[in-house]
Structure formats: structure tokens, C-alpha cells
Amino acid sequence: MQQFVDQLIQQGYFAGLPKEVVYAVAMVLAALVVLSVFVAPLAGVTSWLERRVWARMQSRVGPNRVGPQGILQWIADGIKNLLKEDIIPTAADKVLFPLAPYIVFVGFLCAFVVIPFGGSLIVADLNIGILYLLAVTSIVVVGILMAGWSSNNKWSLLGGMRSAAQIVSYEIPAGLAVLTIVFVAGTMSTQGIIQAQGWAPWDWFLFYSPFTFVAFFLYFTAALAEGNRTPFDIPEAESELVAGYVTEYSGMRFLFFFFAEWGNLYVIGAVATILFLGGWQAPPIPWVTDQPVLKGILQFVVFFIKAYLWVFVSMWVRATLPRVRVDQLMALCWKYMVPLSFVCVIGTAGWMVVWPHGNRWASIAMFIIGVIVLGVFGKRVGFQIRHSRPTLYLKPYI
Amino acid sequence: MKALAAYVRNIFETVTTIFEGMSITLSHLVRRPMTVQYPDRIDKPVQETLPLRYRGILEVDMDICTGCLACERVCPITCITIGIDMNKETKQRSFSHFDIDICKCMYCGLCAEICPTGSIRHSQEFEGACYNPAGLVRHFVTKPVSLYKPKKGGETDPTMAKKAEIGQKYLDEFATPEGPGGAGAGEG
Amino acid sequence: MSEAAAPQSEVFHTEDMTISIGPQHPSTHGVLRFVVRTDGEVIKDAIPDVGYLHRSIEKIGEKCTWHGYVPYTDRADYLAAMFANQGFCMAAEKLGSTEVTRRGEFCRVIACELNRLASHLISVGTFGQDIGAVTPFLHALRERETINDLMEEICGARLTYNYIRIGGVGYDITPETCGKITVFLDHFELIVDEYNRLLSYNKIYIERLVNVAAITKEEAFQYNLVGPNLRACGVKWDIRRDIPYSVYPELDFEIPVGNGEKGTLGDCYDRYWVRIRELEESCKILRQALKMIPKGPAISKVARKFKPPAGEAYVRVEAPRGDMGFYVVSDGSEYPYRVRIRTGSFTAMAIIDKLSRGIMVADLIALIASLDVDAPEIDR
Numbered sequence: 001m002q003q004f005v006d007q008l009i010q011q012g013y014f015a016g017l018p019k020e021v022v023y024a025v026a027m028v029l030a031a032l033v034v035l036s037v038f039v040a041p042l043a044g045v046t047s048w049l050e051r052r053v054w055a056r057m058q059s060r061v062g063p064n065r066v067g068p069q070g071i072l073q074w075i076a077d078g079i080k081n082l083l084k085e086d087i088i089p090t091a092a093d094k095v096l097f098p099l100a101p102y103i104v105f106v107g108f109l110c111a112f113v114v115i116p117f118g119g120s121l122i123v124a125d126l127n128i129g130i131l132y133l134l135a136v137t138s139i140v141v142v143g144i145l146m147a148g149w150s151s152n153n154k155w156s157l158l159g160g161m162r163s164a165a166q167i168v169s170y171e172i173p174a175g176l177a178v179l180t181i182v183f184v185a186g187t188m189s190t191q192g193i194i195q196a197q198g199w200a201p202w203d204w205f206l207f208y209s210p211f212t213f214v215a216f217f218l219y220f221t222a223a224l225a226e227g228n229r230t231p232f233d234i235p236e237a238e239s240e241l242v243a244g245y246v247t248e249y250s251g252m253r254f255l256f257f258f259f260a261e262w263g264n265l266y267v268i269g270a271v272a273t274i275l276f277l278g279g280w281q282a283p284p285i286p287w288v289t290d291q292p293v294l295k296g297i298l299q300f301v302v303f304f305i306k307a308y309l310w311v312f313v314s315m316w317v318r319a320t321l322p323r324v325r326v327d328q329l330m331a332l333c334w335k336y337m338v339p340l341s342f343v344c345v346i347g348t349a350g351w352m353v354v355w356p357h358g359n360r361w362a363s364i365a366m367f368i369i370g371v372i373v374l375g376v377f378g379k380r381v382g383f384q385i386r387h388s389r390p391t392l393y394l395k396p397y398i
Numbered sequence: 399m400k401a402l403a404a405y406v407r408n409i410f411e412t413v414t415t416i417f418e419g420m421s422i423t424l425s426h427l428v429r430r431p432m433t434v435q436y437p438d439r440i441d442k443p444v445q446e447t448l449p450l451r452y453r454g455i456l457e458v459d460m461d462i463c464t465g466c467l468a469c470e471r472v473c474p475i476t477c478i479t480i481g482i483d484m485n486k487e488t489k490q491r492s493f494s495h496f497d498i499d500i501c502k503c504m505y506c507g508l509c510a511e512i513c514p515t516g517s518i519r520h521s522q523e524f525e526g527a528c529y530n531p532a533g534l535v536r537h538f539v540t541k542p543v544s545l546y547k548p549k550k551g552g553e554t555d556p557t558m559a560k561k562a563e564i565g566q567k568y569l570d571e572f573a574t575p576e577g578p579g580g581a582g583a584g585e586g
Numbered sequence: 587m588s589e590a591a592a593p594q595s596e597v598f599h600t601e602d603m604t605i606s607i608g609p610q611h612p613s614t615h616g617v618l619r620f621v622v623r624t625d626g627e628v629i630k631d632a633i634p635d636v637g638y639l640h641r642s643i644e645k646i647g648e649k650c651t652w653h654g655y656v657p658y659t660d661r662a663d664y665l666a667a668m669f670a671n672q673g674f675c676m677a678a679e680k681l682g683s684t685e686v687t688r689r690g691e692f693c694r695v696i697a698c699e700l701n702r703l704a705s706h707l708i709s710v711g712t713f714g715q716d717i718g719a720v721t722p723f724l725h726a727l728r729e730r731e732t733i734n735d736l737m738e739e740i741c742g743a744r745l746t747y748n749y750i751r752i753g754g755v756g757y758d759i760t761p762e763t764c765g766k767i768t769v770f771l772d773h774f775e776l777i778v779d780e781y782n783r784l785l786s787y788n789k790i791y792i793e794r795l796v797n798v799a800a801i802t803k804e805e806a807f808q809y810n811l812v813g814p815n816l817r818a819c820g821v822k823w824d825i826r827r828d829i830p831y832s833v834y835p836e837l838d839f840e841i842p843v844g845n846g847e848k849g850t851l852g853d854c855y856d857r858y859w860v861r862i863r864e865l866e867e868s869c870k871i872l873r874q875a876l877k878m879i880p881k882g883p884a885i886s887k888v889a890r891k892f893k894p895p896a897g898e899a900y901v902r903v904e905a906p907r908g909d910m911g912f913y914v915v916s917d918g919s920e921y922p923y924r925v926r927i928r929t930g931s932f933t934a935m936a937i938i939d940k941l942s943r944g945i946m947v948a949d950l951i952a953l954i955a956s957l958d959v960d961a962p963e964i965d966r
Contacts, residue, residue, distance in 0.1 A: 053427065055431070056426065057427050058721050231718065316423060316424065319423050320423045321718070321719060322719035323794075325948045380417075380418070384422050385429065387780070388779065415790075416788070419788055426725075449738060451738075452738060452742045453743050472654065474651070474655065504658075507743075571757060572757060573690075573755055573884035
């Protein structure tokens with residue numbers, strides 16, 4: 001984006017203004033555009049989609065009345081929450097209680113700086129891109145702890161503490177899995193990692209070696225844990241602790257936490273796509289990729305689909321799995337995921353020593369194994385559909 | 399070595415059971431949902447699909463009510479109130495009020511079972527909500543109605559015969575000690 | 587997770603947290619309250635506080651006629667209403683020496699086993715939901731909807747049936763309905779299998795439940811547990827087998843008993859697994875009853891003003907939550923003198939305090955769900 005602004009200055013648009021002011025204004029405008037055009041509708045539509053997907057997996061229909069197929073449900077929810085009374089408990093900390101949702105929100109929003117939307121559509125291509133992303137998503141821990149403590153409620157405190165322990169522990173497997181890819185790509189910049197991959201599936205880092213394959217699942221599980229999603233949603237959606245650290249929040253503040261959670265799903269998907277699935281690399285279709293505008297649109301669409309697929313997978317996982325207990329969560333992290341991620345890092349380093357430019361045959365073999373696994377899964381789904389018949393229709397009008 | 403085997407087995411079992419569970423939920427995603435989108439997106443009103451035995455809100459057909467007060471006596475929660483007047487000149491007895499408080503009603507069916515003509519019965523109606531409790535007391539006597547005397551040898555008047563038939567059809571649903579009760583019962 | 591720290595001492599000064607789970611909480615066991623004292627995550631004691639759903643059903647028994655009290659027994663445990671109906675009617679028949687027709691007995695068995703299916707579906711569904719899996723709850727409720735539709739065809743009501751009357755049953759079961767029940771059973775057994783693959787064999791679910799709050803046989807006897815809670819400890823005791831009533835001696839079914847295959851004998855997983863197997867056994871019983879049902883009247887002749895001679899009767903039925911006992915005293919008039927209902931959930935509340943020492947808050951929720959306590963049964 002910096003080159004774009006520099007071009008505009010050179011063309012004489014902002015004569016008379018110092019460069020820093022132009023940059024500052026451009027940054028604020030970029031943040032506004034990203035937030036209002038992309039993030040806000042995305043988080044809203046994700047919440048609608050989650051409710052619909054959940055409902056269909058539970059043999060029922062989700063919200064389908066507000067707007068066509070209920071797609072405006074999130075706007076209705078937002079308006080409703082804005083109109084609600086903003087309750088602040090008398091004994092809550094006056095400064096920290098209102099501030100906590102904003103810190104969580106800022107922590108998640110800063111991640112959008114380094115997520116590319118297309119070939120050259122990125123807010124800032126930092127050359128420590130991925131490291132910056134991991135660092136900035138940890139700010140949410142501060143926000144959650146603030147929310148839990150300042151509510152002056154024992155349940156919230158328990159929820160906040162658990163969440164802090166969870167997020168901090170799962171940083172490690174996530175970071176190590178990312179490190180595996182940084183080894184292979186040779187750079188931490190997000191655009192650089194994408195450019196080191198190709199558009200074909202066997203050129204993706206997912207199938208680069210068995211170690212990166214395992215690293216992908218480790219990263220995805222750790223990212224789910226960081227985002228407080230089932231099966232790791234102990235802090236928030238308990239049946240025991242009412243709502244964990246968000247218990248005392250009402251109205252728009254309550255919605256901010258969930259806004260951040262749904263938006264975070266997209267960040268998880270986007271990072272998984274950047275690191276493992278080839279990012280915006282699109283196949284070279286003859287008459288599309290010649291023109292820059294169409295190419296940009298194609299790359300944007302490819303990236304969005306790949307990232308949103310993982311959003312769908314996290315909703316799917318949430319509908320399927322029960323929740324793990326706090327001590328089991330810690331055991332899973334420290335006894336299973338951390339050693340496995342170390343194995344992945346060392347294994348990848350070893351792989352790169354043996355085959356410095358990667359082993360194409362191994363990648364193709366891994367890809368074929370992946371396709372076979374998907375095929376087995378599809379057959380199993382077909383078995384489920386045939387085995388227990390669909391819902392029984394005894395009443396005449398169903 | 400055993401610990402390592404247990405470790406690997408744990409991971410393997412976790413992955414396979416999660417795989418299985420996710421295939422089940424995905425299969426549900428493509429099946430038809432069970433929801434009936436009442437009240438606006440259904441083919442015919444729900445009331446038409448309910449069986450005759452359905453114990454909805456009580457209704458009384460005053461034209462065939464004999465005034466025996468059996469329902470008022472048997473009700474466990476005293477939600478039925480009946481008043482009968484005697485006209486001194488003509489020695490005619492008629493109803494002054496027949497109120498059922500559907501708020502108190504337990505929908506147990508004891509009053510419907512004991513009625514000799516089937517005039518008090520449960521309808522298929524279940525949408526009885528209203529904004530004030532006074533609206534929940536149903537008054538079935540709007541004009542003075544005289545008591546019904548069931549004629550021996552069947553009813554000759556066609557409208558009355560129809561009403562008596564509807565009442566009798568409702569009563570046939572209940573089980574009786576005489577023989578196989580209920581419509582079409584008798585075989586397992 | 588200590589509340590305050592004394593900086594200079596070697597041992598941190600800790601305080602216990604006293605938290606109150608309920609009476610409003612997002613768990614569908616009804617209005618229950620537990621006053622829980624914890625040291626961080628680990629519980630020191632959990633004292634149950636009951637009585638939020640007390641409706642004086644036993645006192646109402648003294649005001650109603652014998653026939654008129656049967657709808658009230660529905661409400662004693664609305665998830666297993668048939669069994670309460672049956673218990674009271676059996677006690678009244680014992681006092682009045684009334685015979686029940688054979689077809690009536692079979693209708694009772696069919697209705698009761700259908701109700702057992704519905705109650706166990708709610709139990710395993712809410713168990714999954716308390717552990718965090720939300721989808722199996724909806725699947726269980728979907729099946730229960732079909733059972734409710736069947737009950738609607740049989741007796742006209744979906745939850746509070748008033749079906750089993752003194753001397754037999756209130757409505758006859760038509761052959762059409764019997765056909766629909768058979769169709770449902772064919773579909774349902776596959777659904778139970780799918781439910782198992784979705785939830786029961788899931789490794790996360792098993793890890794949450796095994797070795798949690800194991801109850802030994804001696805403890806179960808001391809605390810007077812009944813029903814699936816007792817059978818999960820390895821005790822083969824079922825009222826239908828050991829103190830037989832109705833036509834159960836003629837039906838062939840097994841009593842599922844916990845065997846600690848996944849963990850300790852008598853832990854939460856055993857209690858859950860016994861209920862799943864009881865679902866399958868009830869399907870077996872239903873199929874046999876539907877085949878064996880004879881022709882004839884469904885109710886025997888009973889006086890309108892039922893006046894049994896003075897005496898007392900204690901009758902036990904195997905309800906889904908255990909042995910439901912009805913102690914009924916008659917003084918010869920048309921109103922009972924005293925009705926006392928003994929329910930399995932009430933005694934199960936007592937063991938929660940003992941078992942909850944040393945487990946975590948999440949395990950307490952699993953424990954309460956595994957004992958399948960039900961607020962209307964506890965408080966009546």
C-alpha cells in the first residue's frame with residue numbers, strides 16, 4: 001500500500017502537505033475501509049452462517065426470516081444489542097470493565113494488517129509478517145483477563161483465568177507449526193510465503209513433507225484453542241459457568257466479544273491458507289490472468305474461498321465435539337502437541353537438509369494420500385446417509 | 399514401550415472418532431431438516447392433522463347437553479361451573495351459565511369421558527393465548543338453552559342427529575369394559 | 587488460583603470460594619441449587635438445596651377422588667408420566683382388589699416402554715449437552731418428537747398423559763398405531779447406533795467421563811440408589827425382574843448392568859452406557875408386546891365412585907429414574923387418606939455431596955447429569 005500512496009504523492013495529488021500527514025490519513029482511511037467494508041460484514045455473515053450450518057447439522061432450520069434466507073439476521077441482532085440497556089455492575093471496576101471488549105477487538109483487528117486479500121492487495125507487507133500476527137493476537141489475553149477480573153464475579157474470574165492459561169499455552173504449538181513453514185519458505189513476510197508456493201495443490205506447503213502435513217493440523221487445533229472455540233471453549237460457552245468471562249456484559253459490549261470471535265475465525269482460516277494452502281495463488285486461466293484487474297479479482301476469490309473453507313470447518317467441529325476439561329486441555333497441549341510440534345520442526349529441518357529444493361515426488365505422493373483420505377471420508381458420509389434413514393415422517397404434513 | 403504404544407493409540411483413537419463424528423454431522427447437513435415452520439410455511443393447518451383423541455381446549459355443544467352435572471363433579475380441579483335455572487311457570491329447566499376456565503383446566507379428559515352424550519369434548523384447538531386472564535374463561539351459554547333430553551330410539555331431527563352422532567363418535571374413542579373399545583381396535 | 591497472597595510467608599494464604607450453581611442455570615435438570623465451596627477448581631463440598639419445584643402433590647392427593655388424582659400423578663415426574671400413573675393405579679387396584687384386563691396390561695407395557703424411551707432420550711441428550719456436545723441433544727429430541735406424536739395418537743396428549751386408569755387404560759391402541767410404532771422402532775434402532783458413533787465412542791467424551799465419581803456397590807446400597815444408577819455399579823436389580831408386576835414375567839429382556847469396561851466400575855460413563863443399552867432393551871420389549879397383545883377390552887369395570895376398603899398398599903414400578911414407590915392409605919371413603927411417592931432422584935441427591943469432594947467443577951456437572959436427577963421428581 002505504501003507504493004500506492006507514494007505514487008499518488010508523486011502524481012501531485014497532495015501538494016503542500018508533509019508526507020507523514022498523508023501517510024497518517026491514508027492509514028486511517030485504510031483501517032476504516034478494511035473494517036467497515038470487509039471485517040464487519042464478514043463477522044456478521046459468519047455469525048449468520050454459523051447459526052444456519054449448526055442448525056442444519058442438528059436437523060433443524062436456523063434463522064431464515066429476516067431478509068432472504070435470514071441473511072440480515074446479524075443486522076437485526078446488532079440493532080437489538082445497540083438498543084439494549086448498558087448494564088455496568090456497581091462493584092465492577094469503572095475503568096477496566098468498559099475497556100476490556102475494545103482491547104479484545106483491537107487485538108484481533110490488528111491482524112488484518114498483514115493478511116493479503118489478493119496479489120498486491122495488502123495493507124502493509126511487513127517483512128516480519130507472521131511474527132507480528134502471532135504477537136498481536138496475544139493482546140486478547142489481556143482483554144479477557146481484564147473482562148474476567150473487572151466483572152467482580154467469581155464465575156467470570158474463573159472463566160478469565162482459564163482462558164488466559166489456555167491461550168498462553170497454545171501459543172507454543174501454534175508458533176512452532178508456523179516456524180516449520182518459515183523454515184521452508186525462508187521468509188516471515190506473508191506475501192513472501194505465498195510467493196514461495198505454487199497454484200497447484202502439490203506445490204502447496206501442506207503437501208511439502210509429512211512433517212508440514214502434521215504441522216497444519218497442529219496449527220489448526222492450536223488456533224481453535226486460541227480462539228476459544230469448541231472443543232476448547234471452556235472459558236465462554238459453558239453449561240456450568242453460565243457464560244464465563246462475558247457473564248456481566250450486556251448490549252453492544254457483549255456483542256463485541258463475539259464479533260471478535262467470529263472475525264477471529266476468518267483470521268485463523270486466512271493464516272492457514274497463507275501458510276499451508278498457497279494463499280492467493282490461482283491457476284493460470286488464459287484470458288483471465290492476462291488482465292491485471294481480472295487477475296486480482298480471481299486471486300481475491302481464490303483466497304477468500306480457501307480461507308472461508310476453514311471457517312466452515314471450525315463451525316463443523318463446534319457442532320460435533322464435546323468440550324475438554326481444563327486439566328485435559330493443558331495435558332493435551334503440553335504432553336501431546338508441544339512434543340509433536342518439536343518433532344515437526346526438527347523433521348522439516350532434516351527434510352530440508354536432505355532435499356534442499358523439496359522433493360516433488362513426495363509432494364505428489366502426499367497429495368494423492370490426501371485425496372484418498374478425502375475419498376474415504378466421502379464414502380463414510382454416504383454410508384451415514386444410507387444407514388440411518390432420514391427423519392421419519394409419520395405426520396402427514398411434514 | 400507400553401507408554402509409547404498407549405500414547406500413539408490415544409492419538410489414533412482421537413483422530414478416528416473425530417473423523418467418524420464429523421462424517422455424521424456432515425451427513426446431517428445434507429438431509430432435510432425436521433422443523434415444521436409453523437404457522438406460515440406449512441401446507442395445511444396443524445389442527446387438521448391432529449387425531450380425534452387430541453386433548454385440546456374444551457368445547458361444549460350446548461344443544462345436546464343434558465345438564466347431568468357429571469363433568470362438574472368429576473373435574474379434579476373444579477374448572478367447570480354450571481348453573482341451571484328452573485322457570486317456575488313452565489317448569490322448564492335451562493342453563494344460566496356454563497363456564498370453563500381453560501387456565502385451570504388440566505386437559506385430563508375425565509369430563510369428556512364421563513359425558514353421556516359427548517357434548518363436552520376436547521377440540522383440536524390449542525391456540526388459546528390472550529392478553530388478559532378474563533379472556534381465558536370460556537362462556538358457552540350466550541342465550542338461554544334448555545336441557546337436552548335424549549330420545550329413545552334415536553334422534554329424528556337431522557341437525558340434532560348429526561350433533562348426537564359427532565358426540566357419540568368422540569365417546570367411542572375411549573376404552574370401555576364391554577368389549578373392544580376405540581375405532582377399529584380388536585387386534586394387536 | 588488463590589484469592590490473596592501474603593508476600594513474606596512461605597505458604598500462600600488461600601480462601602475458599604463459595605459459589606452457587608443455580609437455581610437458574612443453563613442445564614435442563616430443572617430448578618436445583620448447589621452451594622459449592624471450591625478451592626480454585628477443586629471442590630471441597632457441594633450441598634444440594636432442593637424445594638424450588640415443590641407443588642404439594644402428595645397433599646393434593648387427600649383432596650381428590652381416586653380417579654381424579656391420576657392426572658396429578660402425571661406431574662410428579664413429567665418426563666416419565668406413565669410410570670407415576672401406573673404406580674398409583676396399581677396401588678388403588680391392590681386396595682380395591684380390581685383385576686386389570688389382559689389387553690389393558692399389554693397396553694400399559696407398550697405405553698410405559700415408549701415413555702421410558704422418551705425419558706432416556708432426554709437423559710442422554712442433556713448429558714451430551716452438559717459436556718458440550720450440542721448436536722446429539724437435538725437428535726435425541728427429534729426422536730422424542732416422534733414418540734410424542736405416537737403418544738398423541740394413543741392417548742391424545744404429548745406430555746401429561748392421564749392414560750393409565752384404575753382397572754386398565756383410558757384409550758385403546760388401534761392396529762394402525764401399532765403399525766406406526768413398529769415402523770418407528772425399525773428406524774429408531776439405527777438412530778441409536780448413529781448416536782453412539784457420534785457421541786458415545788468419541789474419545790473426548792470418554793475422557794471426560796471415565797473414572798469420574800465412581801460409586802461402589804456398598805456406597806450405592808448405603809445411599810439407597812435405584813434404577814440405572816444402581817445397575818451401573820454392577821448390581822443386577824430391576825423391579826421388572828425381581829418384584830415382577832404386570833405382564834413383564836412373560837416378556838424376554840435383559841437387564842443391562844455396568845461393567846466398567848472403559849474405566850472404573852460405576853463411574854459416569856457406566857451410568858450413561860447403561861441408559862443407552864436400556865434404550866435397546868426397551869425396543870425389544872416393545873416389539874414383543876406388540877406381537878403378543880391379545881384382543882379384548884382395554885379396561886375392566888370400575889365403579890364411578892371408587893371406594894376401596896380401608897387399608898394400605900405399597901407398590902413399586904421401575905421408572906426410568908429408578909424405583910418409584912407409591913404408598914397409598916385408604917380409609918374407605920372416595921378420597922385417599924394419604925399418598926406418598928418415593929422417587930429415585932430424591933435419594934440420588936444425597937450422594938452428590940459425598941462424591942463431589944475432590945473433583946472439579948466441570949466434573950460436578952457431569953456427575954449431576956449422570957445421576958439423571960430431575961427436579962419435579964425431587965420436589966414433587
